[in-house]
Amino acid sequence: MNSNNKYLIVIAGPTAVGKTALAIYLAQHFNTSIISADSRQIYKELNIGVARPSTDELNAATHFCIAHKSIHEKYTAGNFEREVNQILEEQFNQKNIVILCGGTGLYINSVLYGFDDIPTVDENIRNDLHQSFTKNGIEFLQNKLQKLDIDSYNTIDIQNHQRVIRALEVCIGTGKPFSSFKQKKEKSLNFIPIKILLEEDRTILYNNINLRVDKMLEQGLKAEVEKVYPFKHLSALKTVGYQEWFDFFDGKIDETTAIEKIKQHTRNFAKRQITWFKKDTSFKTFAPSQKEKIIEYINEHLS
Numbered sequence: 001m002n003s004n005n006k007y008l009i010v011i012a013g014p015t016a017v018g019k020t021a022l023a024i025y026l027a028q029h030f031n032t033s034i035i036s037a038d039s040r041q042i043y044k045e046l047n048i049g050v051a052r053p054s055t056d057e058l059n060a061a062t063h064f065c066i067a068h069k070s071i072h073e074k075y076t077a078g079n080f081e082r083e084v085n086q087i088l089e090e091q092f093n094q095k096n097i098v099i100l101c102g103g104t105g106l107y108i109n110s111v112l113y114g115f116d117d118i119p120t121v122d123e124n125i126r127n128d129l130h131q132s133f134t135k136n137g138i139e140f141l142q143n144k145l146q147k148l149d150i151d152s153y154n155t156i157d158i159q160n161h162q163r164v165i166r167a168l169e170v171c172i173g174t175g176k177p178f179s180s181f182k183q184k185k186e187k188s189l190n191f192i193p194i195k196i197l198l199e200e201d202r203t204i205l206y207n208n209i210n211l212r213v214d215k216m217l218e219q220g221l222k223a224e225v226e227k228v229y230p231f232k233h234l235s236a237l238k239t240v241g242y243q244e245w246f247d248f249f250d251g252k253i254d255e256t257t258a259i260e261k262i263k264q265h266t267r268n269f270a271k272r273q274i275t276w277f278k279k280d281t282s283f284k285t286f287a288p289s290q291k292e293k294i295i296e297y298i299n300e301h302l303s
Contacts, residue, residue: 006092006191009298011101012037012108012277013198014270016208018288020053022198023101025291026298027061030097035084036065037102037111040239042080043071045228048221049241051212071228071236081110088191097302098191105155105276112195114187121173129165129172144168151179155276159265160238194301196294197283199274209266216241217259225249240265 009026011019023034036042040050044067052067064087069075084100088111091098100111133141141164146153148171156163167178174181200208225245228237232246241262248258277283286294 005096006088007097007302008088008111008191008193009097009099010108010112010193010195010283011099011198012105012196012283013103014200014205014273014277015051015103015266016212016270017198017200017205019101019103019198020051020057022196022288022291022294023099024053024057024060026295027099029295030099030298032095032097032099033062033064033091034099034101035087036063037080037084037100037104037107038066039077039080039104039107040236041066041102042069042075043236044068045071046224046236046242048216048219048224050239051216071231071234074235077104077106077110080107081114084111092191103273105273112187112189112193118170118178118181119174121169125169125173126165129168133161133165138164141165141168145171148172149177149179151177154272155179156272157239157269158272159240159243159269160235162235162238192301193282194298195280195283196297197277197285198288199285200288205270206267209270210263213241213259213263213266221245240269 011023013019027034038050040046041052042065053063058066065083088098100108102108129141138159138161141161142153142158145158145164145168149167152167156167158164170178170181221241222245225242226249229246229249231237244258244261244265247253248255284297
């Protein structure tokens with residue numbers, strides 16, 4: 001390995017594919033630390049529903065960007081980029097390899113590619129979209145986004161109405177797709193990225209998701225969601241696994257339906273994650289079980 005070079009091993013992939021287990025395995029092998037790129041695991045109030053690594057997993061390797069913010073704080077991909085840049089600077093003073101692991105494509109891209117400035121638009125457009133959401137529901141906005149910007153539809157969390165509205169307001173206000181304003185400028189990197197995409201057979205992945213949801217229920221997901229129910233309006237809680245229980249607590253659906261919707265929406269989310277990461281052809285795809293091949297691949301880049 002060239003001691004002058006710094007390397008960021010990026011582990012990406014859909015939910016429940018095995019990213020955390022691989023990241024810890026690699027962190028122990030290369031004696032390094034892990035930065036989480038998960039837009040929900042950053043919140044200290046959220047644990048079971050966001051599949052936060054267990055205490056044993058967190059103790060197995062040094063982790064950053066997990067449970068260090070509150071749902072009451074505003075936190076964006078831009079905040080994440082700045083925070084990770086600082087962490088990398090500190091970590092690269094001590095070691096040559098750091099791991100970035102997660103399923104939030106926007107967070108990973110912020111570190112690798114940065115952002116272009118997204119134009120501000122007339123606030124009346126946003127107000128109209130909020131009224132439309134109240135009147136017609138999320139599906140109406142989702143269909144609108146699908147027509148105006150298929151890339152954003154396939155990559156953002158479309159169960160989060162605030163993200164859908166954000167994309168739509170830019171589409172309507174500028175006449176251009178929201179996705180066209182993202183990742184356009186090249187970011188100057190002080191490290192060499194080694195990008196790994198984990199991919200599992202779709203049937204196995206969906207079964208993993210269903211089993212994970214069942215385990216979350218056993219661990220007390222319903223009670224966890226009930227604790228944050230008074231804050232359901234917060235952006236941090238507009239996410240799969242919480243929204244469905246909020247509907248249950250609001251009397252809109254029964255418990256069986258809530259659980260089935262969590263599984264269905266998580267599978268849908270995983271599909272969109274796969275679509276997002278597949279667009280970046282610089283990722284090398286492996287199955288989660290191919291640990292030794294992954295290490296060989298990393299060592300080839302290090303040498």
